[in-house]
Amino acid sequence: MTRRYERAVVTGGAGFVGAHLCELLLEEDIEVVAVDNLATSSADSLDHLRRHERFRFVRHDVTQPMPPSCEADVVFHLASAASPRDYLALPIETLRAGSHGTENALELARRTGARFVLASTSEVYGDPLEHPQRETYWGNVNPIGPRSVYDEAKRYGEALTSAYRREFGVDTAIARIFNTYGPGMRAHDGRMIPAFLDQALKNEPITVTGSGEQTRSICYVEDTVRGLLALARSGHPGPVNIGNPHELTVRQVAERIKDITGSGSPIVAVDAVVDDPQRRCPDITLARDVLGWEPKVDADDGLRRTAAWFRRAPSR
């Protein structure tokens, strides 16, 4: 059964994934209220959406109860620092967004009878001991390391979402999003692809952490937001992995970006990051089976589109 929606609330709607999701929802004729405190983003990301009569932006911190004007029949909860640079700089805020913020977004869904979709993360698998990662894997997370503020906030968010489903019958879903990239990322948010693109386009050394043999599976943002909407439209509670199963080493990503941009940058090794996962690859059998979803944009195409956007981006 495919669910139909009139009005969506997207927390974190001014962020990278959130702004793409708002755009997709508007294209699908769903009214959108984007809620964001602009902690790690700028309202500029919404410039192209503000002209849309079915779009509204509410500046609000989700760690406070949601404003009464935020009525919806589907709530996508994305508000959280997401890049390592941001969550390491905002550790307590990140824990609060994952805990109080998730509870406030769940309360909104409970009050309005809306479907609720949590943007969780592959980071709940930590440094996984199982490959590829299926949703049944419970993860290998360091609960006290610097990255725990993000990983454990998301794990708590999943636990709270599951409890709201069991205790209050809220119609919830959990998406475990894997590494997503595309136009709209900030060059200096500390994530691999914008960092490599920025370095390549400036002909500066492309800095690969550790051995460079650690793997990532990179998913183009249009695919990711299609997956989130497919999950919302299904009745499935998740968790469901949303990611691209094509695994690349970090060094391979650097080499592709160097080729695509025609850069003369050398690729150099720098210190490994604490608790950096060595392998990351989703098993997306469940998403294929229950959502009929799989990624469509391959890495070369997605990196080309992202590089083209970075070339044009004024604030790079």
Ligand code: NAD
């Ligand atoms: P982002 O930093 O670009 O966007 C996050 C947004 O949340 C920002 O606009 C920020 O201002 C907002 N925010 C943070 N705290 C808030 C608060 N207390 N109140 C209101 N707004 C707040 O990050 P993103 O890449 O767009 O990630 C969006 C979501 O998807 C996050 O929940 C993230 O954990 C999840 N996710 C992203 C990826 C990825 O690769 N991009 C992977 C896995 C999961």
